[in-house]
Amino acid sequence: MSKVLAIAQYTLHEALRTRLTWMVVGALAALALGSVFVAQVAITETARMQAGFLAATGRMAAVFLVCLHVASSMVREFNDKGTELLLSLDLPRASYYLGKLVGFSAVALGVALATTAALAWFAPHQGVLLWGLSLACELVLVAAVTLFCVITFAQIMPAVSFVLAFYLLARSIAAIQLITGSQLLNPHTLTHRLSTWLIDGLALLLPDLARFTQTAWLVNDTGSAMTLGMIAGQTLIYGAVLTGAGLFDLYRKNL
Amino acid sequence: MAERRLSIVPTAVVALLVLALAAQLSLRLLQPRPSASARALPTPPSPAALRVTSLGDPIALAQVLTLYLQAFDNQPGISIPFKDLDYGQVERWLTRILDLDPIGQYPLMLASQVYGQVPDPAKQRQMLAFVSRQFPLDPKRRWPWMGHAAIMARHRLHDTGLALQYARTLREYATDPSIPSWVRQLELPIYEDLGELRAAKIFLGGLLDSGAITDPHELRFLIDRLKQLEDAEKSSAASRTRPTGSAAGKQ
Numbered sequence: 001m002s003k004v005l006a007i008a009q010y011t012l013h014e015a016l017r018t019r020l021t022w023m024v025v026g027a028l029a030a031l032a033l034g035s036v037f038v039a040q041v042a043i044t045e046t047a048r049m050q051a052g053f054l055a056a057t058g059r060m061a062a063v064f065l066v067c068l069h070v071a072s073s074m075v076r077e078f079n080d081k082g083t084e085l086l087l088s089l090d091l092p093r094a095s096y097y098l099g100k101l102v103g104f105s106a107v108a109l110g111v112a113l114a115t116t117a118a119l120a121w122f123a124p125h126q127g128v129l130l131w132g133l134s135l136a137c138e139l140v141l142v143a144a145v146t147l148f149c150v151i152t153f154a155q156i157m158p159a160v161s162f163v164l165a166f167y168l169l170a171r172s173i174a175a176i177q178l179i180t181g182s183q184l185l186n187p188h189t190l191t192h193r194l195s196t197w198l199i200d201g202l203a204l205l206l207p208d209l210a211r212f213t214q215t216a217w218l219v220n221d222t223g224s225a226m227t228l229g230m231i232a233g234q235t236l237i238y239g240a241v242l243t244g245a246g247l248f249d250l251y252r253k254n255l
Numbered sequence: 256m257a258e259r260r261l262s263i264v265p266t267a268v269v270a271l272l273v274l275a276l277a278a279q280l281s282l283r284l285l286q287p288r289p290s291a292s293a294r295a296l297p298t299p300p301s302p303a304a305l306r307v308t309s310l311g312d313p314i315a316l317a318q319v320l321t322l323y324l325q326a327f328d329n330q331p332g333i334s335i336p337f338k339d340l341d342y343g344q345v346e347r348w349l350t351r352i353l354d355l356d357p358i359g360q361y362p363l364m365l366a367s368q369v370y371g372q373v374p375d376p377a378k379q380r381q382m383l384a385f386v387s388r389q390f391p392l393d394p395k396r397r398w399p400w401m402g403h404a405a406i407m408a409r410h411r412l413h414d415t416g417l418a419l420q421y422a423r424t425l426r427e428y429a430t431d432p433s434i435p436s437w438v439r440q441l442e443l444p445i446y447e448d449l450g451e452l453r454a455a456k457i458f459l460g461g462l463l464d465s466g467a468i469t470d471p472h473e474l475r476f477l478i479d480r481l482k483q484l485e486d487a488e489k490s491s492a493a494s495r496t497r498p499t500g501s502a503a504g505k506q
Contacts, residue, residue: 175289175326177288177289178289178326179325203283204279204280208286234282237278237282240271240274241275241276241278243271243275244269244271244274244276245272247271248268248269251259252258252260252261252263252264254258254259
């Protein structure tokens with residue numbers, strides 16, 4: 001356990017020393033300014049528009065920054081042969097992987113905290129709290145999926161591309177299911193049935209990120225503790241899937 | 256570089272992966288299938304916001320929005336499609352989509368063949384009015400929907416005046432040489448009162464002959480519509496003959 005925590009600690013230190021904090025603060029400041037502009041040009045519901053804009057763009061920026069940070073940090077460590085050095089010591093691969101996961105999850109929590117704090121001025125506090133906790137779960141999943149992808153691909157471009165595709169698909173899979181289930185389409189054709197099965201099968205393997213971090217919780221006050229419980233459960237289960245898959249890959253890797 | 260053999264992976268890791276995957280599948284299977292809510296159709300974003308969102312590619316955005324709109328209220332589990340939709344919102348969505356992609360015919364097809372089919376005369380009228388307002392903006396491409404609107408006005412709304420007005424508009428605007436000449440003579444079958452099935456058959460036959468419809472999905476969709484009309488006519492003919500038969504039996 002101490003080995004896991006030691007790896008997590010230096011992963012967190014690395015995040016603090018690579019100006020991630022300033023990147024997050026800078027992005028949020030720019031988006032906050034953008035939200036002021038949106039509020040200025042809106043004819044009505046200015047506060048709602050401002051909160052909605054900042055929440056949606058802040059969420060995307062947080063996902064992007066966490067994904068890029070995890071990918072670049074891991075690839076740098078591969079290139080510097082840091083991973084090989086660490087694994088040549090008395091350190092099980094599982095401890096290394098879990099340490100990295102805990103460290104990046106802590107980074108994700110920090111980014112979620114900063115993003116939530118930026119929203120605290122623009123929306124009711126209860127909604128902001130729910131939104132922030134959900135964002136934290138979402139960012140932890142993004143960090144976990146990025147870590148898994150970097151371990152698998154060992155390069156930034158394929159790893160980040162895969163993560164962004166995964167993220168977009170996980171956020172839109174419910175909508176895609178709705179579209180393929182349309183009764184306007186001929187449900188008896190083979191191609192339609194095949195595509196429906198494919199989409200339904202894919203949906204089983206993806207977390208339904210469309211239920212996470214909804215702007216409606218901020219602007220319509222529709223969030224609930226039950227929804228958050230469901231999100232936490234999904235994060236735990238999918239986090240375990242990604243950890244299992246990442247460990248499986250790491251153990252099989254010839255370093 | 257070859258990977259290490261599978262047996263090198265600790266059993267605990269394999270067990271974690273299998274159990275977590277099983278939990279994920281169970282969780283997703285337990286969650287209800289996503290369903291569309293008729294009341295959830297929001298106001299579409301403003302044209303300016305859509306232009307910005309399209310990132311310079313309005314056609315792609317129009318196509319995404321069309322599928323998004325189409326996904327509302329035609330899902331399994333909702334017994335009366337479109338009935339509960341706010342047609343003001345539907346019309347706004349269709350207008351925005353046409354603004355983004357004026358060449359695309361999908362919104363007008365949805366208006367005349369999908370949203371215009373609800374058993375609510377007011378909503379039918381609203382969709383037909385939408386088609387008739389959009390038609391003069393691009394008669395060369397939009398004439399098939401105006402023709403459908405004229406036939407629907409006559410046979411669904413039983414409003415001969417409106418049907419003739421639409422047929423007249425069609426004659427006035429559909430002057431491009433690429434449009435078949437029979438389109439400009441649609442007032443005739445409306446005057447003659449041929450019945451919906453025959454009028455629709457003539458119109459669809461003309462459409463197919465003119466080569467205006469090439470998309471196999473659209474062809475199948477329109478042919479299915481025709482079959483539905485035939486089935487409806489058969490069942491109404493059967494119900495018309497039944498009382499006579501029973502009356503004869505009583506005598």
